[in-house]
Every structure is written in structure tokens, then in C-alpha cells.
Amino acid sequence: MLADFIETIVKILVVVVVLLTGFAYMTWFERRVIARLQVRIGPNRVGPEGLLQPLADGVKLFFKEDIIPAEADKALYLLAPMLAVVPSLLAAAVLPFGPDVTLFGRTIHLYIADINIALLYFLGLGSLGVYSVVLAGWASNNKYALLGGLRASAQMISYELAMGLSVLAVVMLTGSFSLVDIVEAQAGGRWFVLMQPLAFIIFVITMLAETKRAPFDLPEAEQELVAGFHTEYSGMKFALFYMGEYIGMIVISGVAVSLFLGGWQGPFAEQIPLLGVLYFFLKVAVFMFFFVWMRATLPRLRYDRLMQLGWKVLLPLSLANVVVTALAVVARDTGFFGLLG
Amino acid sequence: MSSIPLNWYLIVAALLFCIGLFGALSRRSAIGILMGIELMLNAVNINLVAFWRYVEVDGLAGQMFAIVVITVAAAEAAVALALVRALYRSRDTVTVEEIDLLKW
């Protein structure tokens, strides 16, 4: 009992530390890669190859003046940045990042919790993310912030539908909401991206929209809205919004990897558990590169085009995908293909 | 055996229902009335699930009912907010006392 408790605490600490370090180095990675894509060099002065840049940024943000606008709603103004970080951190609890490990005679599962409705839990926390944006926009008492908040909430609600439906196709194939079961169902290279390419594409597009990344970064479109919902924020509170965004990116990539790319599965991962963890992180890193690549490549969508894409293209496509998958699953379970052959 | 008596749930749900009732009866804004109604529906759901858990745990009727109530609440919220929007556009107000075309 006590050992279980300690094990869980240690796992939570490790996951939080990894996510926070991942956030810090993701800022460095993004700036370097974008610089490369734009034929610049990027931050390279602090430490070798600029590796200490995140630290320097953190120190700088710590000592910045913390400004609360005069007419702002103080309690909500303080609450919003916290709400940006907490749901993303909580969502990481259901991610399986490796096979079972035996350590000191104990079998340790490399996930914090395997709940049978893990995917619903993830979607639920995703919908909580809207609040940080809405509250920040409203509490700042600034018209740009309010417009950014409005845009963000509409965008996130619209894309969440398509995301939920694309996930549903995978759930129907495995018959389980648990990410652990879904990863196990993909053993032996039977990745769901092969069976569900359409669902994968829809998930990746909605994933960009849910994390408010380019080309869907309208809530913070600097040319029209200054910085959108976080216009008025400074210092550590500003940093918390960034933290929420990047941790959200890492966690949602983890979910995408678990759903479609086999999670930690890969050659010899069963025998050498650490290899599984490595595969998982490599796959997530590919997604992180994808995020940066998209930002450097694609122009921002116009707002009405964004809504049209969400409601008139992605939603019908994902619905059709659910129907086709349902038919295929029924055919498989009733042996329809057997009758034909 | 749960350590919480069924009564506790029923009392809490009754109080929530009455608070929602007060909100629905007294608010001037149509949206305030809608929010009061949402509270009442939530109170009903607590009762349904509590009775399911304590009386009919082998069936699923209680949870089923709660899910249907949530569905209807979602539909109701969508339609009501569309009405509020249309009202605001045509009459420039959402205060229920000022929407008195049929009253004379």
C-alpha cells in the first residue's frame, strides 16, 4: 500500500519534471528550428548552441514587473494563467509512455493511471482549457483581449467536435477508451494510422487548432489583436500561458502517438523497456517538429475560413469516417468477409 | 456499503433545486432564467443517480435517465440562447420585463 503510494508520487514527479523541462527546451527548439527554416541562426549566445537560453528567459521573466490592469477583475485575472497550465498537466496522467518495467522486484507500470474512460477524461480536460482563454480575455478589460478570448472559445469548441469524432473511430476498433488498451492493440506494427488514415489527418489538424498553433493561431493574431487574450499579461503570468500552450502540445502529441502511431511500441520494446520509452519520446519529438514546421510554413487562416473548415469539412468527414468504421467493425465481427471468401 | 446516507444527497439536491427555482423566478435577464433552469435540471440528475445507486444498483435506468436529461438540457440551452440572440437583435433587450408585445 505504502509502496504503491510512493511509486505513484515518484511517477507524478517524474512526469511533471519531464513536462516542464520539455516546455523549457521546446522554446529553444522552436526558435532554433524556425531560425533555420528562415535562414537565420537563432539564439546561440547563452551556453553552447544557446542551450541555456530557456534558463536565461526564465530568470528574465521572474524579475519582470507584474502588472495588473487598473480596471481588471483581479481574482479572475490571476485565475486564468493557472487554468492554462493545470488541465494540460492533469491530462498527462493517462498517457502510457512505456511498457511495464521490473525494478527491485516490483512491476512498475509506466503510466500514472489507467482509467477505463481515459479518452473522455482527456477530452474533458481539453474542454476546460477554453476557460483560461475566456477568463483572461474577459478579466483583462481590454478589447483586444476580449476579442481574442471570444475567437479562441469559438474555435476550440468547433474543433473539439471533429477531434472527438476522429478519436471515436479508434475507440470502435479497440472497443476501449483506455489509452493503455489502445496502445496494446497496436502491437506488432499494426498502427492505427494504417487503418484510419483519415481519422489521423483529422486528428492532426484539430490538434493544431486545439493548441491554438499556426495556422490556427487566430486568438493571438498579432497583426489584428496585438497578442490576443494575453495582451495585458506580463512576467511569470505571461510565462504560464506559454507553459500551458507548450505542455498542451506535448501532451496532445503523446495522445496522438498513443492513438495512431503505436505509442511506445517498436522493435524490441517488449524486451528492453527503456527502448519503449525512447520510441515514445522520439515519436512525440517528431510531432513537436511538425508543430514548428507548420508554423514556419503555413500562413494564418482567415477567421470565417477557419470556421468553415471546422464545421463544413472536418465535421462531416469525421462523421462519415465513424459510419464507415462502424460498418467495417460490424462486418469484421459478424464474419461478413468470411462469407464472401 | 457507502458511509453517506441517501438522505444527504436528497437534501442537497432539494436545496440546489430551490436555489435554481429562485434564480429562474427572480432574474430579469433571460439568460439568468436559463441558468436557473440548468441548476434545477442538475438537482434532478443528482436525485436520479442517487436513487439508482441506493435502490436500483443492478439496473441502469437511473444513469440512463440522467444522460437523457443532460442531452435535453444541452438542446434546450442551444435553442434558448438562439432565442435570446434573435430577441436581442429585434428588440435590443434581453430583459424579460421589457419583452411585452403580447401584454396590454
Next chain:
Amino acid sequence: MTLEQGIFILASLLMLGSALAMVTARSMFVAALWMIGTFAGVAVLFILLNAGFLGIVQILIYIGAIAVLILFAIMLTPDVMGLKPGPRYTGQWPLAAVMASTLAAVIVLLLVRAGNDWHIADAAPNVTDFAVQLGEAFMTTYLLPFEVASGVLLVALIGALVIVRDE
């Protein structure tokens, strides 16, 4: 007092306190935020009642969709945002308060007098995975309610669109 009871009391206080704050808040935006507190309390109660699936559904639909929708409507309606000042309540609010508190008093009194006189079959549920059970029931025993609910949703969707459409 057990841990379960403690959680129940905390969740109920959160729920009822938020509900009271909601019906008394001056600004509709703040009222909608208190409503979210109430929804969260209800979700905790569902989880305490072994209905974890409903708890998540409560968060997903009520907090994630309905509350956002209401906030959205409030932000798009300057009238409600408090830009036009005016009293929060209609003239009949004392009557409403008396009615609501009388009803509360009557129900609570009856419940306290009834005590534990219910046909309580208080056995813990023998399954944990209600998602599967509910899914199967929706496709068999409860097929008709399921279809009716989806019909209601479709009608509401089209109805809402028709109502807000520009000419």
C-alpha cells in the same frame, strides 16, 4: 466522519455556495462562472455515487459545452454584460424568495422525517466499467429513448440555426 463524508460535505458546500453566489451575482458573466462551480460540485457527487462515467460526461457537456455556450451568449450581448445598468431582479423577487425557501423547507422537513425509510439495497455496483454497460443498454433496452434523444438534438440544432439566421 469518514473520508467519503468529508468529500461529500466539501463538494456540497462548493455546489450550494456557488449556486447561491450565482443567483445573487450582479454581473451575468460572474453568475455564469459561479454556475461552473456548481456543475463541478455535481460532477464530484456523481463520482462519489460510483457513476464516474456520468461525472466525466457532466464535465464534458455541462462545463465544457453548455457553460461555454452561455458565456459566449453573454459576451455577445452587451445588454447582459452590465453595460446597461439596472436591477438584477424583477419586482416579484421577494415572492420568488418566499416560494423557493418554503419549498426547500417543506422538502427538507419531509426528508428528515422520512429518515432512512427507503428500500435501500445498498450493495456496491458489481461492475466498474459503466461505459460498456451503458453503451450496450443504449443499443438494446433503451434504443427508443436513444433515438428520441438524437431526434431532439437534431431538431434543436436545426431550430437554433433557423432562429438566429439573418433573414
